[in-house]
Amino acid sequence: MQNKIKVAILGFGNIGKHAVGAVQASPDMQLVGIVQPVADLDSSGLSLARHYNLVESIDQLSEVDVALLCIPTRAVQQTALQLLAQGINTVDSFDIHGELADLRIELDKVARANNSVAVISAGWDPGTDSMVRCMFEFMVPRGITYTNFGPGMSMGHTVAAKSIPGVDNALSMTIPAGTGIHRRMVYVQLKPEADFNEVANAIKKDAYFAKDETIVTQVDDVSKLLDMGHAVNMERKGVSGITHNQLLSYSMKINNPALTSQIMIASARASMKQKPGAYTMIQIPIIDYIYGNENDIIRTMV
Amino acid sequence: MQNKIKVAILGFGNIGKHAVGAVQASPDMQLVGIVQPVADLDSSGLSLARHYNLVESIDQLSEVDVALLCIPTRAVQQTALQLLAQGINTVDSFDIHGELADLRIELDKVARANNSVAVISAGWDPGTDSMVRCMFEFMVPRGITYTNFGPGMSMGHTVAAKSIPGVDNALSMTIPAGTGIHRRMVYVQLKPEADFNEVANAIKKDAYFAKDETIVTQVDDVSKLLDMGHAVNMERKGVSGITHNQLLSYSMKINNPALTSQIMIASARASMKQKPGAYTMIQIPIIDYIYGNENDIIRTMV
Numbered sequence: 001m002q003n004k005i006k007v008a009i010l011g012f013g014n015i016g017k018h019a020v021g022a023v024q025a026s027p028d029m030q031l032v033g034i035v036q037p038v039a040d041l042d043s044s045g046l047s048l049a050r051h052y053n054l055v056e057s058i059d060q061l062s063e064v065d066v067a068l069l070c071i072p073t074r075a076v077q078q079t080a081l082q083l084l085a086q087g088i089n090t091v092d093s094f095d096i097h098g099e100l101a102d103l104r105i106e107l108d109k110v111a112r113a114n115n116s117v118a119v120i121s122a123g124w125d126p127g128t129d130s131m132v133r134c135m136f137e138f139m140v141p142r143g144i145t146y147t148n149f150g151p152g153m154s155m156g157h158t159v160a161a162k163s164i165p166g167v168d169n170a171l172s173m174t175i176p177a178g179t180g181i182h183r184r185m186v187y188v189q190l191k192p193e194a195d196f197n198e199v200a201n202a203i204k205k206d207a208y209f210a211k212d213e214t215i216v217t218q219v220d221d222v223s224k225l226l227d228m229g230h231a232v233n234m235e236r237k238g239v240s241g242i243t244h245n246q247l248l249s250y251s252m253k254i255n256n257p258a259l260t261s262q263i264m265i266a267s268a269r270a271s272m273k274q275k276p277g278a279y280t281m282i283q284i285p286i287i288d289y290i291y292g293n294e295n296d297i298i299r300t301m302v
Numbered sequence: 303m304q305n306k307i308k309v310a311i312l313g314f315g316n317i318g319k320h321a322v323g324a325v326q327a328s329p330d331m332q333l334v335g336i337v338q339p340v341a342d343l344d345s346s347g348l349s350l351a352r353h354y355n356l357v358e359s360i361d362q363l364s365e366v367d368v369a370l371l372c373i374p375t376r377a378v379q380q381t382a383l384q385l386l387a388q389g390i391n392t393v394d395s396f397d398i399h400g401e402l403a404d405l406r407i408e409l410d411k412v413a414r415a416n417n418s419v420a421v422i423s424a425g426w427d428p429g430t431d432s433m434v435r436c437m438f439e440f441m442v443p444r445g446i447t448y449t450n451f452g453p454g455m456s457m458g459h460t461v462a463a464k465s466i467p468g469v470d471n472a473l474s475m476t477i478p479a480g481t482g483i484h485r486r487m488v489y490v491q492l493k494p495e496a497d498f499n500e501v502a503n504a505i506k507k508d509a510y511f512a513k514d515e516t517i518v519t520q521v522d523d524v525s526k527l528l529d530m531g532h533a534v535n536m537e538r539k540g541v542s543g544i545t546h547n548q549l550l551s552y553s554m555k556i557n558n559p560a561l562t563s564q565i566m567i568a569s570a571r572a573s574m575k576q577k578p579g580a581y582t583m584i585q586i587p588i589i590d591y592i593y594g595n596e597n598d599i600i601r602t603m604v
Contacts, residue, residue: 022543025443101601121604128441130604131588132434132552137603138568138591139430139561141327241324241567243560250434251551258545259441265543266440280604283596286433286584289440294585299403301439302423302432302582 004030005272006065007265008058010079012036012045014228015093016070019261020048026265028291033061064088066268070261076120080107084116084278089271091264093123100126100280107278118278122267123260124252125149127281129232132250134282136236140246143238148176152230152256154184160208161186166194169222176233177213184214189222230256266290306332307574308367309567310360312381314338314347316530317395318372321563322350328567330593335363366390368570372563378422382409386418386580391573393566395425402428402582409580420580424569425562426554427451429583431534434552436584438538442548445540450478454532454558456486462510463488468496471524478535479515486516491524532558568592 007023009016012034023031033053041049055061067083069076069092080090084107094100100121107118121127129147136145150173157172164170169189177183186203190196200216203209219225233251240246252259266289267281273288290297309331311321318336325333335355343351357363369385371378371394382392386409396402402423409420423429431449438447452475459474466472471491479485488505492498502518505511521527535553542548554561568591569583575590592599 018543018545020543021545025541025543097604100604101597104600105597126604128437131437134588134592134599134603135430135433138588138593139564141564141593239327240557240560240564241320241322241327243320243323243557246557246561247555249551249553253549255542255545255548258542259548262441262443262542280589280600282588282600282604285587286436286440287582290436291440291443295403295407297436298406298582298584301436302399302402302428302584 004028005269006030006032006063007268008033008035008061008064008067009070010035010058010067011070011072012041012049013070014257015261015264016068017045017048018255018257019068019070019264020052022258022262022265026269026291028269029265032064033058035061035067058083058088066091066271068261068264068268069093070264077103077106080118080120081110084110084118085114087114087116089117089119089268091119091122091267091271093127093260093264094121095123095126097126104278104280111278112276115276117271117274117276119267119271119274119281119284120278121280122264124254124256124263125232127260127263129234129250131281131286132234136234136248136250140236140238140240140248143236143246145234145236146178146180148178148180148233148235149182150174150176150231153226153228157184157186157208160206161188161203164188164199164202164206166191166199166202168194171222171225176231182212184209184212186214186216187219187222187225188216189219228256228258230254306330307571308332308334308365309570310335310337310363310366310369311372312337312360312369313372313374314343314351315372316559317563317566318370319347319350320557320559321370321372321566322354324560324564324567328571328593330571331567334366335360337363337369360385360390368393368573370563370566370570371395372566379405379408382420382422383412386412386420387416389416389418391419391421391570393421393424393569393573395429395562395566396423397425397428399428406580406582413580414578417578419573419576419578421569421573421576421583421586422580423582424566426556426558426565427534429562429565431536431552433583433588434536438536438550438552442538442540442542442550445538445548447536447538448480448482450480450482450535450537451484452476452478452533455529459486459488459510462508463490463505466490466501466504466508468493468501468504470496473524473527478533484514486511486514488516488518489521489524489527490518491521530558530560532556 161170175183270288463472477485572590
C-alpha cells in the first residue's frame, strides 16, 4: 500500500468547501489541513472547517505534497511561486485565458528549480473543456468550434454588475444563444435612492456587457436566485482528411464548485506523476488523472 | 523548419485510402509510400494508389518514421512487432477491447528494446471515446457511463451475418436503444435456394446477435444500403466529491474511416514525441496529437 497523497486546501470559499468532500472520496488522498484565517471564514465555512485541521498558514502543516489553491485567480501567481519554491506541488483553477500561457512559463522555471510540479488552470474552462477542444482539433483539424456557456452564473459579470453605483446586490446569468454568442440576464437589487433605468443603462454600457445582448431585471432579493449550477455545450463541425461534415459535440450540466474541486483533486493526483515543471491539463496524459493501477485502467476503460 | 514526418500507409482498404488525404492535409507530414501488393488492390484503390509511391514491402522504402497499420486487427500484432524491431514507429486501430492491454505490454518490450514507439488502438472506440470515458471518470468518479453506438454499420456483426449459410451478402446496422443497449438491424441478400425464415433464425441464434434485439430484413441488393457514417453518444451521470446529479455527454456523427485515419495521423505525430515504448491514447498528453508550437497551442486553445 503506497502512502496517501497529503493534500492541503488553501482558501475556503465555494471551491475549498467542495474540495473537502472530493479529497475524502479519493482513496489515495488525505486532507492534512485547511489554510484560512478564522476571521475570513463565513458561518458555513466555520462549521465545516472546525472538523478538520484548520490553520492560518501552510507553514503550520508538517508535511504537504500538494496544495489546492482555492483562492481568487489574481492571488494564484504569488501564492504558487512561494509554495513551488518550498517544493510543494500546486494546483489552481486560474481562469484568465489570455494570461495562463505566461503564468505557466513563469511557474515552470521555479518548479523545475525546486523539484515541484504545478498544474495550472485546472477547472472546467480553462481545464477539461480545453482538453475536449484540443481533442476536437486533432480529430477534425479544419472547421469551427463553438463553446456555448450556460445557463449559469458568471462570476466576472456578477462582480462587474455589483460595482455599478446604485446596485446593492446583483447576479449575472450567462445564457447560451448558440454559435458562441451569449445573452446576459442581469438581476439587480437596488439601493433605496437608485433609479432603475440609470442602473440598467450603466450596466449595458459597462465593458463586460457592451458587446452582448443584456437584459436587466429588478428584483427584491438576489440571494433567492442564487444557484451553483452551470452548463456548457461545445460543438465542432469540420473536416477529417478530405471528408467534410464531421460533427462533434460535448455538453455538461453540473454543480460548478463541485466539478471544479473534483478536477483540481484529479490534477493533484496527476501532479505526483509528472517531472518537475508547470503544466496545463492538455500537457498531462489523461490516465494520470485517474485513481488506480495503469494496466487495470487500460484493461477496463480503454 | 523541422523535417517532415515520413509516413508509410500499410494496407489500402477504407482506412488506408482515407489516410492519404489526412497525411496530405497535415503540414508536418509527407507520404513516403503505400505498401500493398497490386494484386490485392480493388479498382478504386488502384486508381488512387497509382498517384503515389506504391510498393509491395515496406523494405522498399528508404526512410520511414511511422507506419500506419491500416490492416485487419488480427494482423496488427505480428506486423507491429516486425516494424518496431526495425526501429519504425507504428500506429494501429486494433479494436478488440479485451485484448488491447496485453497487446500493449507485448509491443512495449520490443519498442523499448529497439528505440521505437507504438500507439495502439488509435481509432474512435477504442481511442478517442476511451479518452472521453476516462475524462468523465476523473471528473465524476462515481456513477454510470453509457456508450451508445450508432446508427452505423458494425463490421464484426456484418461479417458474422455474411457467414450464415444461405446469405449472399449482408449488412448489420447498430441502432442505439439507450443505456448502452443496441438493436441490430440486419439486411440480407439471399442465395437463390435459401429460405428467409431459416436464415433469420440462424442469425438471431448466432453468438454475435443472441443477446440483442435483432431484426432481419430481406433486400434485393445490400450494396445499395452501404454508407460509412457512424455515430456515438456517451453519457455519464454521477457524483463529483459529494455532489450528485453531475451530467456529462459526448456525441459525434462522422464518416467512420475518415475519422479513424485522422486519429491515426494525429497519433503518428504524437508517436514522434514519446519515449520508446507502446502507448494507448490515454497515456499520451493531448497536446502531443496537435500540429503546432506548444506555447502557441496553449495560448490559443486552452
